[in-house]
Amino acid sequence: MPELPEVEVVRRGVADHVVGRRIRQVEFLHPRVTRRHVPGPDDAARRCRDRVVGDAVRRGKYLWLPLVDAEGHAPDALVVHLGMSGQLLVEGAEAPDEKHLRARWTFDDDGAELRFVDQRTFGGLSLEPLLDVADGGPGGRGTTDEAPWSRTIPAAVAHIARDPLDPAFDDADFARRVRARSTGVKRALLDQGLVSGVGNIYADEALWRARLHYERPTGSLRRAQVDTLLAALREVMTAALDAGGTSFDALYVNVNGASGYFDRSLHAYGQAGRPCARCSTPIRRESFMNRSSFFCPRCQTRPRVGASTPAR
DNA sequence: ATGATAGCCTGCCTGC
DNA sequence: TGCAGGCAGGCTATCA
Numbered sequence: 001m002p003e004l005p006e007v008e009v010v011r012r013g014v015a016d017h018v019v020g021r022r023i024r025q026v027e028f029l030h031p032r033v034t035r036r037h038v039p040g041p042d043d044a045a046r047r048c049r050d051r052v053v054g055d056a057v058r059r060g061k062y063l064w065l066p067l068v069d070a071e072g073h074a075p076d077a078l079v080v081h082l083g084m085s086g087q088l089l090v091e092g093a094e095a096p097d098e099k100h101l102r103a104r105w106t107f108d109d110d111g112a113e114l115r116f117v118d119q120r121t122f123g124g125l126s127l128e129p130l131l132d133v134a135d136g137g138p139g140g141r142g143t144t145d146e147a148p149w150s151r152t153i154p155a156a157v158a159h160i161a162r163d164p165l166d167p168a169f170d171d172a173d174f175a176r177r178v179r180a181r182s183t184g185v186k187r188a189l190l191d192q193g194l195v196s197g198v199g200n201i202y203a204d205e206a207l208w209r210a211r212l213h214y215e216r217p218t219g220s221l222r223r224a225q226v227d228t229l230l231a232a233l234r235e236v237m238t239a240a241l242d243a244g245g246t247s248f249d250a251l252y253v254n255v256n257g258a259s260g261y262f263d264r265s266l267h268a269y270g271q272a273g274r275p276c277a278r279c280s281t282p283i284r285r286e287s288f289m290n291r292s293s294f295f296c297p298r299c300q301t302r303p304r305v306g307a308s309t310p311a312r
Numbered sequence: 313a314t315g316a317t318a319g320c321c322t323g324c325c326t327g328c
Numbered sequence: 329t330g331c332a333g334g335c336a337g338g339c340t341a342t343c344a
Contacts, residue, residue, distance in 0.1 A: 085338095
């Protein structure tokens with residue numbers, strides 16, 4: 001469900017309401033929520049107890065909280081992935097349990113709880129060792145350079161590429177790698193090892209802005225087109241962030257339970273049958289990768305079959 | 313190695 | 329009204 005802008009909205013909420021507080025206790029209320037934490041839920045709970053939440057850091061769609069021990073070290077982090085329907089909520093203890101409440105953290109200041117709610121249970125939590133990274137940490141948002149964990153990344157996030165809003169994202173390297181692929185451009189955008197944070201909504205929106213068909217072979221993209229696509233991704237994600245994210249229903253909300261309103265600004269995603277904002281041609285929906293792709297058949301012309309010859 | 317599928321879950325909406 | 333089927337913002341494992 002949530003893509004980069006939505007996860008960033010949640011990160012900011014956690015930064016505002018949870019960072020700096022000491023965890024008293026954590027409860028895991030569903031076996032699937034800690035399925036990625038191999039040592040099991042009891043171990044995860046033990047590692048959370050009495051730790052201070054040092055920060056809220058994001059790369060792509062992954063969010064993590066370095067947990068600081070009594071010596072001021074953060075040997076590991078609580079890694080959160082929202083999956084399709086996960087939510088982090090900050091609520092008073094008196095708030096009734098949500099139907100799909102999966103985890104609850106309480107704090108020694110007796111303030112609001114942190115809760116993880118997840119209808120579809122594709123999301124998950126794990127306690128991961130923080131690994132030193134050679135190329136210098138997640139890239140700025142949420143991490144101060146002085147913080148001892150600023151050049152670390154959780155083991156489970158090490159395979160995730162930087163995202164387009166990361167100041168250290170390398171455009172030239174991305175262009176080289178994407179053009180070396182032999183696949184369609186939307187598949188490449190959704191590959192979190194190539195560029196992270198892009199999901200089905202913002203892939204379709206960026207492709208619409210860049211006037212590229214989703215099946216355009218990556219090998220035929222010119223460098224300037226990759227740059228246009230990156231610019232489109234940054235524009236649409238920044239605009240979505242400013243709008244508080246995209247909410248089609250109550251499944252995506254910020255930590256205070258509020259929806260975002262970027263759905264009103266979508267030009268392609270979910271717009272099947274409605275006129276393209278540029279040329280009035282009805283937006284088309286097609287099935288692709290077991291999901292939907294929305295595009296303008298006039299602005300985003302389908303590549304000719306066999307048009308996969310790499311551009312020079 | 314890269315590329316492309318199936319599967320994991322629950323709930324809601326549509327059409328018969 | 330009931331029920332089957334399709335669909336949903338993601339990732340990982342496992343094939344080719």
